Amino acid sequence: MGMDNFQYRENAVKNSWVTRLGFVLGVGLSGVVSAAPSSLVQGPNFLPPNQLNLEDRVDSVGAIDEQLFNQIIDEIIGIYAPIVREHGATLVASKRWNDSTVNAYAQQNGGKWLVTMFGGLARRPEVTPDGFAMVVCHELGHHLAGYAFYEGDWGASEGQADYFATHACAKKIWGKKTRENRLHQHALNRYYEKGCNAAWGTASDRALCYRVADASQSLANLLSQLGRDPAPSFDTPDRTVVRKTDTSHPRGQCRLDTFFQGSLCKVPFDDTVIPGKGSPAGQDSLDAEKESAQYSCHQSQGFSAGARPLCWFAPRI
Numbered sequence: 001m002g003m004d005n006f007q008y009r010e011n012a013v014k015n016s017w018v019t020r021l022g023f024v025l026g027v028g029l030s031g032v033v034s035a036a037p038s039s040l041v042q043g044p045n046f047l048p049p050n051q052l053n054l055e056d057r058v059d060s061v062g063a064i065d066e067q068l069f070n071q072i073i074d075e076i077i078g079i080y081a082p083i084v085r086e087h088g089a090t091l092v093a094s095k096r097w098n099d100s101t102v103n104a105y106a107q108q109n110g111g112k113w114l115v116t117m118f119g120g121l122a123r124r125p126e127v128t129p130d131g132f133a134m135v136v137c138h139e140l141g142h143h144l145a146g147y148a149f150y151e152g153d154w155g156a157s158e159g160q161a162d163y164f165a166t167h168a169c170a171k172k173i174w175g176k177k178t179r180e181n182r183l184h185q186h187a188l189n190r191y192y193e194k195g196c197n198a199a200w201g202t203a204s205d206r207a208l209c210y211r212v213a214d215a216s217q218s219l220a221n222l223l224s225q226l227g228r229d230p231a232p233s234f235d236t237p238d239r240t241v242v243r244k245t246d247t248s249h250p251r252g253q254c255r256l257d258t259f260f261q262g263s264l265c266k267v268p269f270d271d272t273v274i275p276g277k278g279s280p281a282g283q284d285s286l287d288a289e290k291e292s293a294q295y296s297c298h299q300s301q302g303f304s305a306g307a308r309p310l311c312w313f314a315p316r317i
Contacts, residue, residue: 043106043107043108043114044105044139044150044155045104045105045106046104046121046135046138046139047104047222047223047226048249050102050226052124052225053101053102057123058098058119062122062123062124062125063129064122064129068129069095069122070095070097072132072133072136073117073136076133076136076173079172079173080169083144083271084113084143086271086272087274088111089111089112089113091113091143092112092113092115093115093117096116097119099118099119099120100120102124103118103121104116104118104121104139106139106143106155108143108155115140116139117136117139124222124225126218126219126221127219128214128218130218131215131216131218133215134165134166134169134216134218134219135165135219137164137165138161138164139161140165141156141163141165141168141169142155142161143274144274145161145168145274146160146275146276146277146292147275147283147284147292148160148245148247148284148289148292148313149247149283149284154277157246157247158247159245159254159255159308159313160308162255162258163258163259163296163308164262166212166216166258166259166260166263167262167296167297168262168269168271170212170263174208174211175208178204180211181204181207182207184207184211189217189235192209195209195305196263198305199263199264209263209264212259213234216256216259216260217234219256220232220233220256220259223252223255223256224252226252231252232252232255233256237253237257238251238253238254238309240254240310240311241311242310242313242314244314246312250311250312254309254312257309258309258312261297261305261307264297264305264306265297267296267301269296270295273291273295275294275295286316289315289316293317298315299315300315300317
């Protein structure tokens with residue numbers, strides 16, 4: 001694909017976020033609470049602690065401006081607010097455009113489930129509008145993805161939140177956006193093109209898979225700026241096999257692999273269930289894993305493509 005066509009596609013994707021929302025900015029969606037900025041939220045976060053905020057300029061002009069920042073968050077939260085309500089809670093979005101923090105957080109405070117998003121993350125040059133949307137999905141994953149959990153905590157682990165972002169959330173928010181998804185029909189990477197084509201039989205499903213992969217690459221580009229490892233690539237999957245499930249932040253390549261495998265999984269996630277939550281045997285128990293296996297591509301069911309990567313997930317079934 002030529003650079004002019006690529007730029008056209010990026011602009012079209014950005015514009016699709018701007019034009020397809022049917023509400024006035026600043027007016028709450030049904031069932032959505034927009035929280036005012038407050039002190040830094042502590043909870044499961046998208047990135048490890050970092051100093052990328054020192055590179056931020058609030059007045060910079062990039063792929064995401066303040067209006068688009070708000071619109072992306074509001075659209076996704078609007079889709080998931082009724083789902084969270086069915087779980088007995090209220091979904092709260094805290095939109096902190098003027099905060100230079102390069103991260104995102106999830107927190108539960110009684111009946112309020114909070115997602116906090118920062119302008120510093122949205123202004124990063126690596127982050128596309130779709131990549132930013134995937135981070136919103138990741139934070140929702142801490143609330144809804146279930147097993148594997150942070151040990152002794154309410155929240156899904158980082159790897160599980162990554163998997164939920166592409167296995168469940170991205171497919172929900174973009175699954176019916178056929179026109180926008182078709183902008184991604186010409187894959188930019190032969191590795192993920194081959195994987196998407198093998199997993200999905202229709203052009204529309206493949207286009208959605210390509211879109212998720214493109215968004216994942218955006219986040220991989222950001223992860224590469226943390227300086228821990230070489231830049232993640234679809235062509236160099238992590239071959240590490242852990243003995244115990246890693247609930248903290250996996251390395252960048254492992255996270256890109258997780259995003260990709262989630263996009264390939266054809267087992268539907270059930271929004272009415274948070275797999276393993278409140279399991280009588282414990283949220284980190286074998287019973288919790290067995291429940292989660294019903295709503296994901298699990299190695300015990302013979303899945304290789306679409307399963308959570310072994311670089312962070314250690315199946316016990």
